[in-house]
Amino acid sequence: MTNKNRAFLSxxxxxxxxxxxxxxxxxxxxxxxxxxxxxxxxxSMGLNMQWGYAGLFNAGVMASTAIGGLTAVLVSYSPxxxxxSEGGTSLSLAFIFLLITIAMGLLVWKKIKNGPIRTWSMxxxxxxGYVFMRIYYDExxxxxxxxxxxxxxxxxxxxxxxxxxxxxxxxxxxxxxxLVGRISLGLRSDYFAIATLGISEIMISILxxxxxxxxxxxxxxxxxxxxxxxxxxxxxxxxINLVKRFYNTAEDGSSISSDMLREAVMLSAGxxxxxxxxxxxxxxxxxxxxxxxxxxxxxxxxxxxxIRDNETAASAMGKDVTSRHRQxxxxxxxxxxxxxxxxxxxxGQFTPGSYIPLRFTFLIWVMVIIGGSGNNLGAIIGAFITxxxxxxAEPVALxxxxxxxxxxxxxxxxxxxxxxxxxxxxxxxxxLILVLVLRFRPKGILPEKAPDHY
Amino acid sequence: xxxxxxxxxxxxxxxxxVLIPSLSYGSQLAIGAVGVTLVFxxxxxxxxxxxxxxxxxxxxxxxxxWWFQSMGISHSFFPTALFAMPFAVLLxxxxxxxxxRSVFRFYRLNKSRPVIxxxxxxxxMFMLNGLVRMLIGTDEIIFRDGQKFLIKAGQFKKMTxxxxxxxxxQTQVLTVVLAVVAVFLLFWFLQRTRTGKAMRAYSDNEDxxxxxxxxxxxxxxxxxxxxxxxATIAGVLYGLDKSFKPIVYFHLLLPIFASAIVxxxxxxxxxxxxxYIVAFSEIITTYAFKKFITYLVPANFAPEGLGQLLSTEYxxxxxxLILVLVLLVRPTGxxxxxxx
Numbered sequence: 001m002t003n004k005n006r007a008f009l010s011x012x013x014x015x016x017x018x019x020x021x022x023x024x025x026x027x028x029x030x031x032x033x034x035x036x037x038x039x040x041x042x043x044s045m046g047l048n049m050q051w052g053y054a055g056l057f058n059a060g061v062m063a064s065t066a067i068g069g070l071t072a073v074l075v076s077y078s079p080x081x082x083x084x085s086e087g088g089t090s091l092s093l094a095f096i097f098l099l100i101t102i103a104m105g106l107l108v109w110k111k112i113k114n115g116p117i118r119t120w121s122m123x124x125x126x127x128x129g130y131v132f133m134r135i136y137y138d139e140x141x142x143x144x145x146x147x148x149x150x151x152x153x154x155x156x157x158x159x160x161x162x163x164x165x166x167x168x169x170x171x172x173x174x175x176x177x178x179l180v181g182r183i184s185l186g187l188r189s190d191y192f193a194i195a196t197l198g199i200s201e202i203m204i205s206i207l208x209x210x211x212x213x214x215x216x217x218x219x220x221x222x223x224x225x226x227x228x229x230x231x232x233x234x235x236x237x238x239x240i241n242l243v244k245r246f247y248n249t250a251e252d253g254s255s256i257s258s259d260m261l262r263e264a265v266m267l268s269a270g271x272x273x274x275x276x277x278x279x280x281x282x283x284x285x286x287x288x289x290x291x292x293x294x295x296x297x298x299x300x301x302x303x304x305x306x307i308r309d310n311e312t313a314a315s316a317m318g319k320d321v322t323s324r325h326r327q328x329x330x331x332x333x334x335x336x337x338x339x340x341x342x343x344x345x346x347x348g349q350f351t352p353g354s355y356i357p358l359r360f361t362f363l364i365w366v367m368v369i370i371g372g373s374g375n376n377l378g379a380i381i382g383a384f385i386t387x388x389x390x391x392x393a394e395p396v397a398l399x400x401x402x403x404x405x406x407x408x409x410x411x412x413x414x415x416x417x418x419x420x421x422x423x424x425x426x427x428x429x430x431x432l433i434l435v436l437v438l439r440f441r442p443k444g445i446l447p448e449k450a451p452d453h454y
Numbered sequence: 455x456x457x458x459x460x461x462x463x464x465x466x467x468x469x470x471x472v473l474i475p476s477l478s479y480g481s482q483l484a485i486g487a488v489g490v491t492l493v494f495x496x497x498x499x500x501x502x503x504x505x506x507x508x509x510x511x512x513x514x515x516x517x518x519x520w521w522f523q524s525m526g527i528s529h530s531f532f533p534t535a536l537f538a539m540p541f542a543v544l545l546x547x548x549x550x551x552x553x554x555r556s557v558f559r560f561y562r563l564n565k566s567r568p569v570i571x572x573x574x575x576x577x578x579m580f581m582l583n584g585l586v587r588m589l590i591g592t593d594e595i596i597f598r599d600g601q602k603f604l605i606k607a608g609q610f611k612k613m614t615x616x617x618x619x620x621x622x623x624q625t626q627v628l629t630v631v632l633a634v635v636a637v638f639l640l641f642w643f644l645q646r647t648r649t650g651k652a653m654r655a656y657s658d659n660e661d662x663x664x665x666x667x668x669x670x671x672x673x674x675x676x677x678x679x680x681x682x683x684x685a686t687i688a689g690v691l692y693g694l695d696k697s698f699k700p701i702v703y704f705h706l707l708l709p710i711f712a713s714a715i716v717x718x719x720x721x722x723x724x725x726x727x728x729x730y731i732v733a734f735s736e737i738i739t740t741y742a743f744k745k746f747i748t749y750l751v752p753a754n755f756a757p758e759g760l761g762q763l764l765s766t767e768y769x770x771x772x773x774x775l776i777l778v779l780v781l782l783v784r785p786t787g788x789x790x791x792x793x794x
Binding site: 057189197198199206208209362369421424426427428429431432442 | 712
């Protein structure tokens with residue numbers, strides 16, 4: 001089967017599966033899965049650039065996602081003026097001291113030759129800088145967090161429409177990736193993985209604990225939405241008419257009762273909102289896909305693959321491996337950052353506590369590997385399948401357990417145990433799928449296309 | 455006189471809150487890191503599943519402990535888990551060998567790139583993670599029994615007449631003692647036995663080792679057996695000392711990697727030193743020194759703040775900061791391990 005047919009087939013099967021969920025469970029569930037599939041697909045395309053194009057083992061996907069989420073808050077939340085006036089000055093001072101310390105440190109590093117003098121001056125610079133920074137920072141933190149701690153207690157954001165944060169999130173993630181790349185690129189692959197994993201963990205612990213930034217584990221809720229609210233929608237005349245028409249044509253032409261209509265309007269409002277999100281996400285996905293495919297088929301893409309396949313040969317041809325790696329690392333992280341902002345937009349809240357590496361780093365890895373590293377459509381189908389299994393494994397496992405439980409005695413303690421553990425089945429399933437694909441189909445469902453010009 | 459008592463108080467305080475916890479936590483990290491570093495030295499990849507393996511070892515120990523307790527086997531002084539551990543070690547070894555046979559062996563025979571091994575270990579991590587939760591759930595479990603304290607804080611205060619108490623948990627002493635025994639046995643094995651020497655030779659130079667007739671599969675098998683035993687011991691000691699929570703073992707992975715790298719990857723002695731370095735720095739940087747300083751300086755110089763460098767939540771971040779520093783300053787680690 002050619003790759004094209006295979007792609008068509010896999011996407012059709014995926015569509016069918018979503019339809020089955022739609023008819024079998026509910027369209028709200030199906031659309032919710034579809035939306036998350038779209039976001040995951042953007043993430044896995046970002047990771048695919050890093051791993052599939054360039055062979056970088058980035059285990060810090062979560063950091064890009066989280067900084068995208070943070071950007072969504074900082075862009076959309078209305079500024080908390082009181083917090084700015086209470087703590088803004090000292091925070092700026094702390095920031096200035098940070099910059100001064102960094103500048104002084106760089107100066108010492110450049111001007112003084114390696115030796116004990118440099119070490120000591122460096123220590124003095126860092127310690128003095130730390131003390132000054134800490135004084136103003138502590139002052140600022142206490143002042144900012146004291147402003148209505150139950151409601152805000154943080155600086156707030158810019159108060160712009162949240163959709164801007166998708167772009168801003170990309171830039172923020174790119175900036176972070178530049179920094180991470182400075183530290184960890186050029187290391188051997190597993191070391192790079194450990195380093196990025198570590199940085200992403202640090203990132204999350206900062207988000208959890210710096211309450212002045214985005215409230216930490218107290219979460220920011222009620223973010224702006226780019227689509228209408230369900231409650232508003234249910235009151236709109238045109239929407240009720242739309243639902244009416246939809247249901248009337250579906251049945252025999254007679255109008256449905258008002259009770260049924262109200263319920264139908266409520267359900268449809270949920271689906272309608274999700275469809276609006278899907279439209280937005282799909283647009284982003286297609287734009288990213290367009291550029292990703294163009295890039296992959298360009299000389300730049302060929303160069304990346306050459307570097308991936310043989311670093312020594314590529315550098316012998318005059319390609320600067322580390323700076324190319326940095327480039328693709330930044331671009332990929334930016335794409336993941338966009339997806340991170342999209343995710344926070346969809347959730348309508350920012351919850352740093354929910355960022356865990358298994359879900360936000362390694363699950364994305366499963367998506368790329370099973371979809372087919374190096375193939376953009378593969379990354380997308382991988383994301384769809386993985387997310388679908390991730391969500392649907394739980395109801396399926398519960399359904400299986402309920403059947404097994406029929407065979408067991410009422411008082412059997414195994415019954416309740418099985419009921420409890422069924423949700424964890426998805427972890428085992430994910431691991432199993434990853435290991436099996438890696439072993440028996442290492443190129444994934446949609447293998448990377450061999451270039452035509454060979 | 456007043457001064458020397460203050461000094462003693464300060465010393466006891468720091469021992470109680472920094473020295474003893476760091477020693478026991480460091481021992482746990484060290485045992486874990488030795489396993490990681492051995493696997494790295496022999497199989498040449500960073501095993502992301504090591505943390506979950508510790509979790510599995512601890513889970514198995516808990517089940518054996520419960521079984522023993524239900525049969526009435528326990529000891530008034532030692533925790534039951536100590537007797538259950540050898541059985542759990544056996545079980546973990548079997549599991550690891552099965553995993554190696556079904557997952558890693560294929561890539562070894564195919565001479566796959568190290569990064570493929572890492573991806574495979576991520577898959578194993580997922581599976582073990584789910585397995586542990588399916589076996590035992592996600593709740594916190596305290597499976598310690600026997601005598602909890604060797605020295606109680608109140609007792610110590612009464613005995614010495616100092617203001618500060620010193621509590622010594624049995625698990626802390628047990629951890630350090632077991633760590634010393636395990637490390638001693640490991641080094642004896644690596645230095646003195648034929649298989650141990652073969653392992654070192656294989657780690658140093660694979661081709662030469664193969665040339666002199668060392669069997670890869672045998673070396674790999676022994677490595678996994680040692681790694682699984684150490685992982686179980688480390689997991690159980692951590693679980694005994696704090697409490698068992700499945701989620702913790704994933705978070706332990708990072709400090710363990712940091713320890714292995716700081717010490718020089720592929721170097722067991724480095725991993726042990728790295729474990730203590732990471733543990734001490736994690737605890738020192740997040741400990742509030744206010745009281746300690748107050749004892750040492752004249753009363754009017756006492757600090758206003760907590761005297762804490764970083765808030766406690768950044769504990770795990772510290773281990774990574776050390777990693778970054780080592781990376782920038784001396785990428786081979788303290789003991790000149792492999793350059794990555």
